[in-house]
Amino acid sequence: MATDRSSAGDPASTLALLWGEPVATPGRRGPRQAHSPAQVATVAIELADAEGVEAVTIRRVAQALGLSPMALYTYVPGKAELLDLMLDTVYARMPRTEPADDGWRARAAAVADDNRALYRAHPWVAAVSTSRPPLGPGLMAKYEYELRALDGTGLGDVELDAALTYLLGFVQTCARMAADERAARQDSAMSDEAWWAANAELLARVFDPERYPTAARVGAAAGEAHGGAYSPAHAYEFGLRRALDGLAALIEGRQYSAIDRDLHA
Incomplete structure (x- = not known):
């Protein structure tokens, strides 16, 4: 296709x-x-x-x-x-969310939330390949705004671009998975919870929890927590924190190196 x-x-x-x-x-x-x-x-x-x-x-x-x-x-x-x-x-036309505070994490989280809102309003955007982006005024304004969220953190210019790509890639992946979840719900005319309930008897016959004990334990816990096998909201919230933690390791490493250079200058 x-x-x-x-x-x-x-x-x-x-x-x-x-x-x-x-x-x-x-x-x-x-x-x-x-x-x-x-x-x-x-x-x-x-x-x-x-x-x-x-x-x-x-x-x-x-x-x-x-x-x-x-x-x-x-x-x-x-x-x-x-x-x-x-x-x-x-x-x-994208909205610009006011960050919770002046820190880079809050600014980056606002950028992620803005893009998530874009994909929710226009689900088709997440499915379009933009490896060669449309270099129009809308894209350039978006890129400028989003880079500024991470500017001043000690990252080099190439790292700034890569960090933004990493963050936006996470959001786009979440958007695609959320769209798949919505499509499955619409096609089956069932919520995840109703679908699992309808198939519980069949699953009980074919699934051996003693053979897959970890999967049985974790799957049951996640299913109970989310009402199904997958929660788009939980995946986004959990993943965004981990994505920001990953950027923090890079940014704090750069800042530590800069301080160390100053001390030994």
């Missing part, structure tokens, strides 16, 4: 679209455009939110705007460039 990814279109056309630069189209004449790129992006985003990114086609977006598919091509060169416009738009 093909994976939707950013920056899959023509780079020059994409950057011109994202940054509002005019694109030269020799010989093309037509009526004045009735919609802005922001309006096109909004319609496409609403469609993706409701039905998934695979539902976003030039025909569907054009229909929602009251245009012909050929007319929509005067706004966006194609589906790939439209996807970049959608991503950059949701990045630009």
